[in-house]
Amino acid sequence: MNEGCFHCGEPVPSGVTLTVNLDGAARAVCCTGCQAVANTIIDSGLDAFYQFRPEPAGRPEMDADADPSRYTSFDEPRVQKDFVHHSAEGLCEANLLLDNLYCAACGWLIERSLEDAPGVEEIRVNPASGRALLRWDPNAVRLSRLMAHMGRLGYKPNPVLPEATQSQAIRERRSAMRRLIVAGLGMMQAMMFAVGLYFGQHYGMDPVHEQFLRLVSLLVATPVVLYAGLPIFIGAIRDLRNASPGMDVPVALAIGTGYGASVWVTFMGGAEIYFDSITMFTFFLLVARYVEMAARHRANATTDALAQLVPTTAIRLNEGSQEQEVPSGDLQVGDRVLVRSGATVPADGTVVRGHSSVDESMLTGESDPQQRGVGARVVGGSINIHRSLEIAIEHVGQDTMVSHIGRLLRRAQAQRPMLARLADQVARWFVTVVLIAAATVFALWWHVDPALAFPITLAMLVATCPCALSLATPTALAAGTNRMAGDGLLVTRPDALETLAKVTHVVLDKTGTLTEGRLSVVETQALGTLPSHEAYRIAAALEHHSEHPIARAFREDSSMRPAEDTEVIRGAGIQGRINGRRYRMGKPDWVVELPGTAPDPRFEDGAWILLADASGPLAAFRVADRIRPEARESIDTMQALGMAVEIASGDAPAPVGDAAKQLGIATWHARMSPEDKLARLRTLQQNNAVILMVGDGINDAPVLAGANVSAALNEGTALAQTSAGMILLGGRLNRLATGLTTARRTRRIIQQNLALSACYNASMLPLAAAGFVPPWLAAIGMTLSSVVVVLNARRLNSPLRRGVTRPDALRALEGGTSA
Amino acid sequence: MNILFVSIPISLVLLALGVWAFFWAVRSGQYDDLDSPAYSILLDEETERRQHQRKDNDDQQGDS
Numbered sequence: 001m002n003e004g005c006f007h008c009g010e011p012v013p014s015g016v017t018l019t020v021n022l023d024g025a026a027r028a029v030c031c032t033g034c035q036a037v038a039n040t041i042i043d044s045g046l047d048a049f050y051q052f053r054p055e056p057a058g059r060p061e062m063d064a065d066a067d068p069s070r071y072t073s074f075d076e077p078r079v080q081k082d083f084v085h086h087s088a089e090g091l092c093e094a095n096l097l098l099d100n101l102y103c104a105a106c107g108w109l110i111e112r113s114l115e116d117a118p119g120v121e122e123i124r125v126n127p128a129s130g131r132a133l134l135r136w137d138p139n140a141v142r143l144s145r146l147m148a149h150m151g152r153l154g155y156k157p158n159p160v161l162p163e164a165t166q167s168q169a170i171r172e173r174r175s176a177m178r179r180l181i182v183a184g185l186g187m188m189q190a191m192m193f194a195v196g197l198y199f200g201q202h203y204g205m206d207p208v209h210e211q212f213l214r215l216v217s218l219l220v221a222t223p224v225v226l227y228a229g230l231p232i233f234i235g236a237i238r239d240l241r242n243a244s245p246g247m248d249v250p251v252a253l254a255i256g257t258g259y260g261a262s263v264w265v266t267f268m269g270g271a272e273i274y275f276d277s278i279t280m281f282t283f284f285l286l287v288a289r290y291v292e293m294a295a296r297h298r299a300n301a302t303t304d305a306l307a308q309l310v311p312t313t314a315i316r317l318n319e320g321s322q323e324q325e326v327p328s329g330d331l332q333v334g335d336r337v338l339v340r341s342g343a344t345v346p347a348d349g350t351v352v353r354g355h356s357s358v359d360e361s362m363l364t365g366e367s368d369p370q371q372r373g374v375g376a377r378v379v380g381g382s383i384n385i386h387r388s389l390e391i392a393i394e395h396v397g398q399d400t401m402v403s404h405i406g407r408l409l410r411r412a413q414a415q416r417p418m419l420a421r422l423a424d425q426v427a428r429w430f431v432t433v434v435l436i437a438a439a440t441v442f443a444l445w446w447h448v449d450p451a452l453a454f455p456i457t458l459a460m461l462v463a464t465c466p467c468a469l470s471l472a473t474p475t476a477l478a479a480g481t482n483r484m485a486g487d488g489l490l491v492t493r494p495d496a497l498e499t500l501a502k503v504t505h506v507v508l509d510k511t512g513t514l515t516e517g518r519l520s521v522v523e524t525q526a527l528g529t530l531p532s533h534e535a536y537r538i539a540a541a542l543e544h545h546s547e548h549p550i551a552r553a554f555r556e557d558s559s560m561r562p563a564e565d566t567e568v569i570r571g572a573g574i575q576g577r578i579n580g581r582r583y584r585m586g587k588p589d590w591v592v593e594l595p596g597t598a599p600d601p602r603f604e605d606g607a608w609i610l611l612a613d614a615s616g617p618l619a620a621f622r623v624a625d626r627i628r629p630e631a632r633e634s635i636d637t638m639q640a641l642g643m644a645v646e647i648a649s650g651d652a653p654a655p656v657g658d659a660a661k662q663l664g665i666a667t668w669h670a671r672m673s674p675e676d677k678l679a680r681l682r683t684l685q686q687n688n689a690v691i692l693m694v695g696d697g698i699n700d701a702p703v704l705a706g707a708n709v710s711a712a713l714n715e716g717t718a719l720a721q722t723s724a725g726m727i728l729l730g731g732r733l734n735r736l737a738t739g740l741t742t743a744r745r746t747r748r749i750i751q752q753n754l755a756l757s758a759c760y761n762a763s764m765l766p767l768a769a770a771g772f773v774p775p776w777l778a779a780i781g782m783t784l785s786s787v788v789v790v791l792n793a794r795r796l797n798s799p800l801r802r803g804v805t806r807p808d809a810l811r812a813l814e815g816g817t818s819a
Numbered sequence: 820m821n822i823l824f825v826s827i828p829i830s831l832v833l834l835a836l837g838v839w840a841f842f843w844a845v846r847s848g849q850y851d852d853l854d855s856p857a858y859s860i861l862l863d864e865e866t867e868r869r870q871h872q873r874k875d876n877d878d879q880q881g882d883s
Contacts, residue, residue, distance in 0.1 A: 048862045108859045126852045174845050181841045185834055209820055216827050220834070 006050075007034035007154075017533060022047055037154045041109065044116075049109045071144035071151075074159060076325065080143070083159040087135075091121055094143070096132045096157040098125070098150060110155060117141070117149060132157070176290050179228040183283040186224035187276075193217045194276035194776070214266045214273055221275035225259045229282045231289070245431045250438070254461035255282060258775070261454060272455060277779040281462055284786055314346035315339075317390065335393045339384045347380040348395040356386035434464050441769045456771045463764040463778040468757030468785035473498075473750055475793035480746030483796050489711070489726055489739040496725030498750075499709040500743035502690045506638050506736075507681065507703075509695035510649035510656055513713060514663065514733075515625040517696065519553040523622035527600075528615070535619030539611050542566065542576050542585050550609065553623050573609070583618075585611045592617065625655070627662060630734040635663050637737035644689075648677045648703075677703040694728075694736065711736060742796070749796055753789045760785040 006020060006027035019026040020038040029035045041049055074080065085093040098110070107125035110132065114123045119141025124133045136146060150157045193213045200210055236252030239245050255278050262273040315338040316326045323338060328346040331337065336352065339345050345358070357369035360382040369385050372378055378391060380400045438457050445453035477498070481491040491497050511517055526532040536554070543551035544562035563576030563583070573586010584594045588603045591610040597617065603610060609621045638645055646667035649656045653670040660668040669680065681691055681703065693700070693707030704710035704724045712724035728735055764781060767773050773781070844850065
């Protein structure tokens, strides 16, 4: 029981006795949602998922995500026209962004589970981008059924607009792959011919053979330079046009002149060709670029979050209260819309009919749902929990709160200190020095020995190539990122890791970050003879139909039939009949009226809910937004690492102060708007603090972007994840502490790498200028220094890697065989 | 050594074939996701084995 839910890994609440059977052993699960998912997986024979997943799965949102009616709006042709593509064979095709999809095992589970579903032609899941490509036969199955199927597995699907950036990333990656292979194969061939030529120079060679080898070298080197090396030349030309010489200029100069001189020698005769050196050079430059590109693409993995927050359709009430489903984008100021319970408010407006509670926690951080009656304002993106509301729209599009937060976010991102700018300045300076030095060396050698001037200058340009220097940082960052992903911390921005190593302050949001973000039963006291888990079952049966937020705390058990004749007394509680007995549950002083006993002062502080029947009180439940179990330990670790930790929350002072006390945090701020939080960060930053911000809500998004480095929880909103530099998997705060250590190790490796390559370049420069280094040796030296740098970076990956490594996978297989 | 005039062009033709095959593989999306296939081979095998095992167990129970 202590191990947490078999499916999602969260702690199993006291009183919950749900299990699933796997290989004859009962495994505890935390809720019926997880039970249903686990049973689906096991019954379809896909339970190998549990052995190979590196992460606990996402906790399914009860039955809501699995309910096809939730997705029916996506069956509408009007809605589908935005994201569904119709192929010639009458099939439909859509891109879906899946929540909680982070590992290859999840991707496998979804593919295997859906490919057998009727009507599915093809399903391809890419865990790297969190997306699935679904092709189905619209005559055999409705899209809403398939989406519900994914929801049932715990991966809530969201339609993605066929977005330009994604396909552009794929195009860029494919083109880089092609250039890399052309350069690699061309390099091998050119080197092979070069070996022949060197032997020929040494032992003597028929001039016809020599000329033939030079010609074929030219043949293989030409595509390497003109096709694979094209981006380098384009970059160099762009740099020259902007009059700001970058790394590309001397590199392009070396490749271009080396190639040109070799072509000249091939046709007009001469001592030496350099096709081997320049192809090797091009290949290694392209490898460095590829590593950088891969890191950049990972950063764009989760996007278009704001659009997801606002529903794609709304129910507009036309004259005569006629309901009409329209795309949210078509709404106008003054329109009246109907928001059913459980639906998301499509735009900002005022309630004109109805009364309900609205969950704004994703926008404001307020943990309790807010009561909204006629005349009250509601915000687009918040969720209507209770009853249907009729709303008059006041703001649409750019004027809504969600857009406002989006603009704040972009502004904060624009203010992000640009580390890259510094690197560019250094490069410009370095490149200018190299170019001047090369010109000087060429001029000097021209006077000494014109025949040597060219090879020496070429060798110098190759030897001083800052290739190892440019690999030093991206390879270490890639290895560190990989390592952190294994530790449950996804780095989505390349500079997040670098900054993480320098963090001095940690600012945490409360709701959903330090706490679990939803109410649950934290303590149960049996007051009568009834055992506490029986009392819990009765409470669950009573609350079954209630939409009150407190009722959700009791949703994890549905083993008893729902109560009959239930009646909600506003501000007091709920009463109903189970097996003929009347029960009351709610505020203690109201509940004790049923048996007629005196109220118990122990339960008067407002945090307790009492359950009673006519004979007397049965049990008391304490319901609270529980603090994450590992929070205390993580905070302690961070403080031990020398970091100042504080809380900035939008919640009321009492719960924030309470949480701060429990966690041993001295500094806390309550009732903070996103602007307040941002201002707080700016104040700290003016005192030279480097801030790590951890949050989960939409309201945190601009703050996350404004901090030096930020982490969002993967249970949090997509927008928060997009604006954060890192995503914490499984909501485990203690992974942050591990991540901080890894970041510091990464920084050390980067420093070593930079020192190594700087030493190499500095020592090679005078040697090459003095003519001791022929171009081929310069190219080999360049390659060796790059390899050393890459190997050094790989040390980060080696020991202690969590997640599924090969030995783990094999062990799991062996264990399975013996079982 | 005149064999070079035949063997090198042959090797170049093979090289061109290799490059063409690789371009085709890249175009058909085989390099878009390099991580998942490594898992699916293990997962698929394990699933098949377990299904057999389960069937055997059922058969035995049916016999007894």
